[in-house]
Amino acid sequence: MITASQVKELREMTGAGMMDCKKALTECDGDMTKAVDWLREKGIAKAAKKSDRIAAEGLSRAAVEGNVAVVFEVNSETDFVAKNEQFLGLLDTIQNVLLTQKPADLDAALACTVDGASVADLITNATATIGEKISLRRIAVVEKADDEFFGSYIHMGGKISALAVLKGKEDAKVAKDVVMQIASMNPKYITRDDMPADVVEHERKVQTEIVANDEKLANKPEKVLAGIIEGKVSKNLKDLCLVEQEFFLNPDQKVGQYLKENGAEVVSFVRYAVGEGIEKREDNFAEEVMSQAFGG
Template identity: 70%
Template sequence: MAITASQVKELREKTGAGMMDCKKALTECDGDMAKAVDWLREKGMSKAEKKAGRIAAEGLTRVAAQGNHAVIFEVNSETDFVAKNEQFLHVLDVLQASLLETKPASLEEALKVSTPEGTVEEVITNATATIGEKISFRRIDVVEKKDDEIFGTYMHMGGKISAVVVLKGTQDAQIAKNIAMQVASMSPVYVSQSEIPSDVVEHERELQMQMMQNDSKMAGKPEKVLQGILKGKVDKHFKDLCLNDQEYFLEPKQKVSQFLKENGAEAVCFVRYQAGEGIEKKEENFAEEVMSQIKG
């Protein structure tokens, strides 16, 4: 039977698949729209499997809060271009609403969460098929606060970096957002030095001590002086890793802890995601890539 342009357009809008694929699907399925959707999914899922070994190091993060819970998660793509398209952003919208509602405790639980478009895992698989790149759901954290605490959230560059903080002692949304911006921009690892594991501190002490022993300027200094210098070096190293010890980005002469104290606030915890951090990007040979597509 003859396949009309309007049928192809409708199927393309439903699936996001290419025009020629849509036409072929309708032809194979005698114009049956529902069967054509399934045909494309089967074909697309096969493509998705071929892409399973690809490295998805681009993408976006998302953060959202509702009531006493906030969710922050990351979805990756192979290219930055895809991370900006409407289909990819739609995937994040679909996932955000369902993840915020269900509050999964782990990545494994998150993949099984139901959305209006299937489970999270199915949404990701279908996105890989229709978008044409490997899409992956990488990680998720659910943050909980008490009734008298407040969330601050911030997304930089549409989600290249996302941060959520919990403050107590204030209900000022602007202060909370400012601290979330501090976390996003300055990448702290701990709230304060009291959170740093003792083995991490000891490792840094040993490293600084070794460096001091190799420094001729330290020769002949009294032990008490050396211990003071050592403490100063260790404290300086951890200064930028601790939120409270960092310079406040809106007032560099002031520490974050001072800004919070002036406003009767205290940082409880935070989570920061940067899209693609820690993923080793593979150098692609574009000539080989083009040839593999032709042969495929």
């Protein structure tokens, strides 16, 4: 059975109408990803730009110390707790642990100790004291070479954190501009060469279906259609690549051009937006009233 919350989520992701979303979910047996593609293929929805919707509370951090930098996310149940002094103190402790002990992954980070207590224990204690579930969701510990330089940026006090490693002519302004671009425009890859083949193939499949359903293109030669499809694929995928994005400070310029002009190159980057990909628990009063009224 397709629920009202599923329909609502799909509407938020695609901007399509309620009935179209319900039909898409029904046709796809409730599979959200397939439903998004179904709507796109029918020309009802644009690319899902909100698929990584922010749905949980907490804060992220990006911090640099010498040749080591870290990005991490700590979740809480409410935004109110994210302003709690104990919660902020916990983030300070975790930040210091990550920078000094440089754990390889999340499990290793939770096992790190501070004054005889593990990070996992500190989080458990914070949960008990604050009264909400607190969790260290993810971490990235990044080390750079001596000829490379970092850029870091924290947006809205920690709702989004971004870190980049660059090489070339070291310039603090360029580094800051690049991480602000990453934070605001959410690229997934540096260049098209970094994009997995299955991502490209998936987009090609979607665009092939869209073109096939376009009556205006029905009589076009196969070679022309192939060119149209590849053009659409390229257009839709370019915004996923950092160097192909429009530079936020100058939309007439690509990020790649800005980097080249300043003698810099991006080696890697990390971007965390708090709660992305986590479905937030919410009380849907409208759904509850409808359920009671119609005995659902």
